[in-house]
Amino acid sequence: MLMTRASEYALLSLILLAKADKPMDAETLSRELDISKSFLAKILQAMARKGLLNSFKGAHGGFSLAKESSEISVHDIMCAAEGKSPAVFDCASSESKCPSEKSSACSIWPFLNRLQGKIDNFLEQLTLADILEQ
Numbered sequence: 001m002l003m004t005r006a007s008e009y010a011l012l013s014l015i016l017l018a019k020a021d022k023p024m025d026a027e028t029l030s031r032e033l034d035i036s037k038s039f040l041a042k043i044l045q046a047m048a049r050k051g052l053l054n055s056f057k058g059a060h061g062g063f064s065l066a067k068e069s070s071e072i073s074v075h076d077i078m079c080a081a082e083g084k085s086p087a088v089f090d091c092a093s094s095e096s097k098c099p100s101e102k103s104s105a106c107s108i109w110p111f112l113n114r115l116q117g118k119i120d121n122f123l124e125q126l127t128l129a130d131i132l133e134q
Contacts, residue, residue, distance in 0.1 A: 006039075
């Protein structure tokens with residue numbers, strides 16, 4: 001699965017943070033997006049660990065973008081939210097991950113690998129700034 005709820009919530013959160021003039025906390029973001037605070041907090045912390053967000057403690061704490069929106073790719077967002085690179089198919093990343101263990105005889109893996117490469121390239125080129133312009 002390419003876009004999970006975690007990726008969706010991460011992207012929606014970053015859109016709100018990019019438009020905000022000050023840090024926003026997980027509670028405010030979860031209320032604005034109408035999603036679980038605990039789930040969102042985990043996603044926000046993961047994005048902070050990957051350097052996409054700054055995290056501030058205290059009464060006026062919260063999260064803000066750590067980079068310009070033009071420097072944050074959708075691929076980076078999805079990797080941070082998922083904890084791994086987004087994949088269309090489980091076996092698409094390498095022949096060694098073939099679930100049937102018959103990768104040497106697989107006629108679709110080369111196609112899936114090319115498809116994954118095109119999707120990765122698109123997601124790496126697409127930035128948060130591009131989405132904000134829409």
